Amino acid sequence: MEKLLNIKNLSINYEANDEKVMAVTDLEIELAEGETLGLVGETGAGKTTTALGIMRLVPNPPGKIVSGEINFQGRNLLTISEEDMRAIRGRQISMIFQDPMTSLNPVLTVGDQIAEVIQIHEKLSTKDAMEKASEMLELVGIPGNRLNDYPHQFSGGMKQRVVIAIALACNPKLLIADEPTTALDVTIQAQVLDLMNDLKEKLRTSMLLITHDLGVVAQVCDKVAIMYAGEIIESGTLYDIFEKPKHPYTHGLFDSIPSLDEDVTRLKPIKGLMPDPTDLPSGCRFHPRCPYAQEECSKRSPRTTIENGHKVKCLAYEGVINVPELQEGRNGR
Template sequence: MTNQEANDLILDIKNLKVRYETQDGIVRAVNGIDLTLRKKRTLGLVGETGAGKTTTALAIMRLVPDPPGIVECDKLEISGQDILSLPENKLEHVRGNDISMIFQDPMTALNPVFTVGDQIAESLEIHEHLSSKDAKERAGDMLELVGIPRERANEYPHQFSGGMKQRVVIAIALACNPQLLLADEPTTALDVTIQAQVLELMNELKEKYDTSMIMITHDLGCVAEVCDEVAVMYAGRIVEEGTLEDVFNRTLHPYTEGLFNSLPNIKDRKAKLKPIKGLMPDPTNLPVGCSFAPRCNYVSDACLKAQPQLRSISQTHRVACTAYDNPEFHIERRIL
């Protein structure tokens, strides 16, 4: 990595592990992931429900509930600032200011007893020390930015539709121009038409404010729309990462292939869907070898013995799959 690249680094995570110690056992949600993200870039964090995507984002915000959550990490830096060792009162300056998060479910993410204007203004009052009048004014600007008339600032969340609420959630997250935006399935709870609008809005805002973003989603269409880089997560590990072209056009991991095969194909409507068989392994009892092995079409004995490590295939493209020990190996996925 050159010096320039190091300066550009917004997010630098080494060996992040999160486990939840519950009465029914230890849930290993995130099992040692490395992530880096440079300025103005967008990373798509892709995977099934339960892959550890949201937990990863919460860990970056230091918002994993403790107890039962325990976060371990060798390095967690935002723009060179060590987040891991910050005391709670310093963290409050980082949250909402340097890093923001857009939450998954807009129906429950807003406080029902405060007006949306107040909820947007609150972070401005905290971080930019605006008077409540100025903050209200800026909150109105933010509402207009996300396409809601500013007169509606005095209304309460229950007076808004789902799509409008999601826009409010986005306005809250963007209020203080964060360097890093964590978007946790920002469109999952929305209608497709609204989804497209929200994605477009996020793209525009990203351009406007030079924000770096991690887009957490299981929607590959959404990834193709907004992401520069993609990391595919499975059972708390990254199994494949690279640029959008790497992962979409030069897919390497059998799991990524499975995700693509699960998409309906509008050009060939007679083709049957090929869902990935089976379920994600129980996170309280992960297998010794590759977590995906029980569901993998290419599984061999070697897969069951040891956890595959990420290996570089090209400068940008990495995959964690034992099968690539054999230089002849390739998956079946037909690249369109």
């Protein structure tokens, strides 16, 4: 089946004053219609850059898409005209940005803001657009009669719902949500995630959900890709990643969050820090922090190995180094 989104070998750098940040390297993502992929990683891993790449909104300069293809419904977004791209942005692909609270205009009513998006893409009278805007509000659980209220009259969680309503106003095929719940407190976060789950089922919108929070992923996603220092180091189904994690970094991510059935004193944060993106380690980018690293790991970049759709980038799974704990899956959770 043709994938809705199929990204191949995508590399994006930021280049300024002889400094080169390799923000995204050789990235592969596949997303089918109706699927939700969680893109997970620590700060600086390259998640937002990936999203901006898909929207073709990487600021240039300093950003530069160095290579790759972003195939969306069979067309490579990196080679189409800016005019065609504008037609896709917002209409076919829409994005909720990392700081959604600031993406609402304080001097316009929420109804005007939703209707505006609708009218950019559909030839509707203002009255009909407002009618549709009111339906969108209801869809995200806000009474339609609040159309004429201004953003400051809503709570944080409701503002976030408005942002989602705006993003969905044109019934996009793909919704990219960059940390959509990070700014919200935990109960509101859960409500917004529930809402996203509902909408995903109702509208069959595909979603790329960017987060550093594995809990959020577990609630919403069908598939997961783990990003480290610009690369996807492991990807698979929710089950693959949560029940049978392979990459030592993925193990580290799970070991560093508390779980109910484990003693909190056993928490083991991953040693060390993300590498300097302007000066990445040779070989495997994770090797300086990896508890299983061997000499070969500093010399050779791992390829991606695949087993039943579960992909991992680690020399232990290529048979280049020998780590029985990893190879026999004994470290699985």
